[in-house]
Amino acid sequence: MATFTETFRNIFKIHELRQRIIYSLALLIIVRVGAHITIPGIDSALLAQSMNQQNSDSLFGLYDLFVGGAFSNAAIFALGIMPYISASIILQLMGAVVPYFQKLQQEGEDGRKKITQLTRYGTVVIAAMQAWGVTVRLNNLNVSGAPIIPAQVYGFGWVMSTIVILTAGTIFMMWLGEQITDKGIGNGISLIIFIGIINRFPFALLDEYRMISAGTRSIIIEIIILILMVLIIAGVVLVTQGTRRIPVQYAKRVVGRKVYGGVTQYIPLRVNTAGVMPIIFAQSIMFIPNTVLAFFPNNEFLQKVATLFHYQSPVYSTIYALMIVFFTYFYTAIAFNPKDVADNMKKQGGFIPGIRPGKQTSDFIDNILTKITLPGSFFLAIIAILPAFVSAWGVSGQFAQFFGGTSLLIMVGVALDTLQQIESHLLMRHYDGFMKSGKLRGRR
Numbered sequence: 001m002a003t004f005t006e007t008f009r010n011i012f013k014i015h016e017l018r019q020r021i022i023y024s025l026a027l028l029i030i031v032r033v034g035a036h037i038t039i040p041g042i043d044s045a046l047l048a049q050s051m052n053q054q055n056s057d058s059l060f061g062l063y064d065l066f067v068g069g070a071f072s073n074a075a076i077f078a079l080g081i082m083p084y085i086s087a088s089i090i091l092q093l094m095g096a097v098v099p100y101f102q103k104l105q106q107e108g109e110d111g112r113k114k115i116t117q118l119t120r121y122g123t124v125v126i127a128a129m130q131a132w133g134v135t136v137r138l139n140n141l142n143v144s145g146a147p148i149i150p151a152q153v154y155g156f157g158w159v160m161s162t163i164v165i166l167t168a169g170t171i172f173m174m175w176l177g178e179q180i181t182d183k184g185i186g187n188g189i190s191l192i193i194f195i196g197i198i199n200r201f202p203f204a205l206l207d208e209y210r211m212i213s214a215g216t217r218s219i220i221i222e223i224i225i226l227i228l229m230v231l232i233i234a235g236v237v238l239v240t241q242g243t244r245r246i247p248v249q250y251a252k253r254v255v256g257r258k259v260y261g262g263v264t265q266y267i268p269l270r271v272n273t274a275g276v277m278p279i280i281f282a283q284s285i286m287f288i289p290n291t292v293l294a295f296f297p298n299n300e301f302l303q304k305v306a307t308l309f310h311y312q313s314p315v316y317s318t319i320y321a322l323m324i325v326f327f328t329y330f331y332t333a334i335a336f337n338p339k340d341v342a343d344n345m346k347k348q349g350g351f352i353p354g355i356r357p358g359k360q361t362s363d364f365i366d367n368i369l370t371k372i373t374l375p376g377s378f379f380l381a382i383i384a385i386l387p388a389f390v391s392a393w394g395v396s397g398q399f400a401q402f403f404g405g406t407s408l409l410i411m412v413g414v415a416l417d418t419l420q421q422i423e424s425h426l427l428m429r430h431y432d433g434f435m436k437s438g439k440l441r442g443r444r
Helices: 002-013 015-034 044-053 059-066 082-097 099-105 109-140 156-183 188-199 201-213 219-240 277-293 300-308 314-335 338-347 359-392 397-403 406-428
Strands: 243-250 253-255 258-260 264-270
Touching (some): 015 156, 099 109, 188 201, 277 314
């Protein structure tokens, strides 16, 4: 405890680090304030009643979890940062198949700036489409037949102004995230999602307390379910943190009187190289069908299709799991390129024992990476669909989503990455980090 207290004090002794933390916290407070400012024209009293009637087990309930309750509040930040993530996914997918975007990815800093600009444009388009869907959904919400949007308010003017407000809210959050990344501490976009999930924790506990108080479920069953969930998730997280080390030998080189090389190093290949990104990618894609179907609330056929994409639907879980497996391989291919690793090894005089440098080394690394990524992708899929099964056992939607894996993995991963950055600042200035015995390990 004394060590942690001393480390905490050291954080605020460093002027730059202190400023970065305060700056990040200030912007995150703005995000939370915006999640409680209701869109103009909505009857707040009826909205509060309709919130109590909404089912947190739906896909919209999961979306609401990622935006910290802003969606159910019909707030100006109701769309959250998800349109930006969706645009990023689309650009990365196009980078794998479209030559123009492949060329941009290879142009270094200039190409990165162009891709960032295109991502912003895509965010505006996606946010505008989702905002239109939100206006349709809000118009269909009512309490005892009374719409939450008065008839004299709803019209073309209100729809257009709401689309502009929601789109501007997403763009503003995107800007806040970029500012946190550049001038604050941690990854801004991840921290915005992180703070939204944390915000729902008290409400999740309150839901469970109400169910126990009403006698719907005993405290013993509650404890058993919690223990099972924690054990499963802990086991999955431990397995996905595993690595396979490939030995690399460097031949001796004599330059003048100095001898270089002659040592053995290791390339660590992670079972879960992609981290939590495949889950976020797949989740963003899974929000699209319900967004599109929200435009047709009176079409019986399309509403039947919407039931297939319900949060607890087997079809939803199957498609979701398959997409996570796909995105795990996709993101791993982006984050770790065996050809580049093999080329760098060859330039530095390194080789894997028994494997020829060059293409054979690249194929060897790619083969191992493919094999160890498969169980990692399966475990990520298990984590993601676990809340749907837990909800089927009677656990409240918010509680299941919070402890069901996706949220927990995001929270742990973002917290580790942020603490790792803080520790780097401490170590650079010769202060002890959070762990004297070794460096704090982040997701990367």
